[in-house]
Amino acid sequence: MRSDGFDQRRLAIGAIVAALFAIVAYVAISFVAVIVFAVFLYYAVRPIYRTLERFDLPRRVRALLALVLFGIPFLVLLAYTIGIIALETQAFIETYDVQDQVLEQALEEFDLTGIDLDELTTVVSEAVSQASLGLLFVSMTGAISVIGATVVQLLIVVVLTYYMLIDGPRFVGWLLENYDESGVLKTYVDAVDPELSMTLFGNIVNVFITAIVGVITFYTYNAFAPAAVAVPFPALLGALAGLGSLIPVVGIKLVYVPLTVLLAVNAWLTGDLSLLIPVGVLFAVSGVVVDFIPDFFIRAHISGEQTHTGLLLVAYIVGPIVFGFYGLFLAPILLILVINAVFVFVPYVITGEPPDARQSRLPEYSDDSGSVIEDSDEYEPVVATDE
Structure with a gap:
C-alpha cells in the first residue's frame, strides 16, 4: 500500500511537471521567432563577450558591452535594412505590376516580428487620408500599438541574449551535472x-x-x-x-x-x-x-x-x-x-x-584527392564555468 501510494504521488507530481512543461512549450511556440533570433544573436555576440574576458571584467559588464558594441547596433541596422528592402520590393511589384500570389505571400513571410503589414498599411492610409482628428487619433493609436509590439519583441530578444551570455553556460553545466x-x-x-x-x-x-x-x-x-x-x-x-x-x-x-x-x-x-x-x-x-x-x-x-x-x-x-x-x-x-x-x-x-x-x-571522409579531412578546431566547452 505504501509503495502504491508513493507511486501515485510520483505520478501526480510527474503530471504536474508535464503540465508545466506543456505550458512553457506553448509559450515558446508563440514566441518561436523571438527565441530563434535570440539564439542567433547569442552566438553572434559570444565571441565579443569572450574576448572581453581578457580585461578581467565581470560577466554582467562583458554581456552589456557585447550587446551595446555589436548586438543592439546589429539589430537596428538589420531592421533598417529590412525596411528599405521591403519598400523597394513593394516598389518593384508596383513598377512591373507583379500580382503573383506566391511573391505576395513571400513578402508576408519576410516580416521578422509578425507585424500585420496590411493592418499597418491601412493605419497609415487612414492617418493620411482622413481629416477627422478623431480618426487620426485612432489611426495613430493603432500604429503606436504595432510599433510598440515590435519594440517589446526586440526587448525580449536583447534580454534573452543577455541572460544566455551570463547564465547560459552555468545552467547547462548544472543540468548536465544532475541529469547526465x-x-x-x-x-x-x-x-x-x-x-x-x-x-x-x-x-x-x-x-x-x-x-x-x-x-x-x-x-x-x-x-x-x-x-x-x-x-x-x-x-x-x-x-x-x-x-x-x-x-x-x-x-x-x-x-x-x-x-x-x-x-x-x-x-x-x-x-x-x-x-x-x-x-x-x-x-x-x-x-x-x-x-x-x-x-x-x-x-x-x-x-x-x-x-x-x-x-x-x-x-x-x-x-x-x-x-x-x-x-x-x-x-x-x-x-x-x-x-x-x-x-x-x-x-x-x-x-x-x-x-x-x-x-x-x-566531414572526415576523403575529398576528391583521396586525402582524409579531419576537423581539429578547438572551442570552449559550453559547460565551462564563466567566472
Missing part, C-alpha cells in the same frame, strides 16, 4: 555548441555582411553613375547578393554579373559608349568588394566546415519556405541538432554505451 550520469548529453552538447557557433556566427553573419556591403556599393554607384546605367532597386539586389553568398564561389556572381551585363546592353542601346566605363567600374568593384572580400576573407575567419555545405544550403532554402523568415535561422539549427543526434544519440540507443569521441563524422 552517462555523459552522452555532454557529448551531444559539446558537439552541437561549436557547430551552432560556426554556422550562425559564420554563414549567417556572412550573409548580412555581404548584403549590407552590396547595398552600400550599389547606392554609392548610383550616386555617381548616369541615370541610364543606374542600378535598379539597389537594396533589393544587395539583399539578393547576400543570400547568394550561401552558394560558395558562384552565388554572388549570379547577381552582379547579370546586372552589369544588362546595364552594358542598356548603355550600348543608348549609343553612348562612354556609359560602358561606369558599368565596368561597377563590375570591378562588385567583384572585389561584394564578392571577393566577404567570400574569401570574412568566411575564412568566421565560418566552419564541419556541417555539410550542401545540407546547409538546402536548410537555408527550405527554412524560410516552411517557417517564414525566421526559418533562415531555425532550419540550420534543426539541421545541426538532427545531424549530431544521429552521431551521438543513435549509437547510444543501439549499443547502450556513450559514443566514442573518435567516431567517424561526415
Whole structure:
C-alpha cells in the first residue's frame, strides 16, 4: 500500500511537471521567432563577450558591452535594412505590376516580428487620408500599438541574449551535472555548441555582411553613375547578393554579373559608349568588394566546415519556405541538432554505451584527392564555468 501510494504521488507530481512543461512549450511556440533570433544573436555576440574576458571584467559588464558594441547596433541596422528592402520590393511589384500570389505571400513571410503589414498599411492610409482628428487619433493609436509590439519583441530578444551570455553556460553545466550520469548529453552538447557557433556566427553573419556591403556599393554607384546605367532597386539586389553568398564561389556572381551585363546592353542601346566605363567600374568593384572580400576573407575567419555545405544550403532554402523568415535561422539549427543526434544519440540507443569521441563524422571522409579531412578546431566547452 505504501509503495502504491508513493507511486501515485510520483505520478501526480510527474503530471504536474508535464503540465508545466506543456505550458512553457506553448509559450515558446508563440514566441518561436523571438527565441530563434535570440539564439542567433547569442552566438553572434559570444565571441565579443569572450574576448572581453581578457580585461578581467565581470560577466554582467562583458554581456552589456557585447550587446551595446555589436548586438543592439546589429539589430537596428538589420531592421533598417529590412525596411528599405521591403519598400523597394513593394516598389518593384508596383513598377512591373507583379500580382503573383506566391511573391505576395513571400513578402508576408519576410516580416521578422509578425507585424500585420496590411493592418499597418491601412493605419497609415487612414492617418493620411482622413481629416477627422478623431480618426487620426485612432489611426495613430493603432500604429503606436504595432510599433510598440515590435519594440517589446526586440526587448525580449536583447534580454534573452543577455541572460544566455551570463547564465547560459552555468545552467547547462548544472543540468548536465544532475541529469547526465552517462555523459552522452555532454557529448551531444559539446558537439552541437561549436557547430551552432560556426554556422550562425559564420554563414549567417556572412550573409548580412555581404548584403549590407552590396547595398552600400550599389547606392554609392548610383550616386555617381548616369541615370541610364543606374542600378535598379539597389537594396533589393544587395539583399539578393547576400543570400547568394550561401552558394560558395558562384552565388554572388549570379547577381552582379547579370546586372552589369544588362546595364552594358542598356548603355550600348543608348549609343553612348562612354556609359560602358561606369558599368565596368561597377563590375570591378562588385567583384572585389561584394564578392571577393566577404567570400574569401570574412568566411575564412568566421565560418566552419564541419556541417555539410550542401545540407546547409538546402536548410537555408527550405527554412524560410516552411517557417517564414525566421526559418533562415531555425532550419540550420534543426539541421545541426538532427545531424549530431544521429552521431551521438543513435549509437547510444543501439549499443547502450556513450559514443566514442573518435567516431567517424561526415566531414572526415576523403575529398576528391583521396586525402582524409579531419576537423581539429578547438572551442570552449559550453559547460565551462564563466567566472
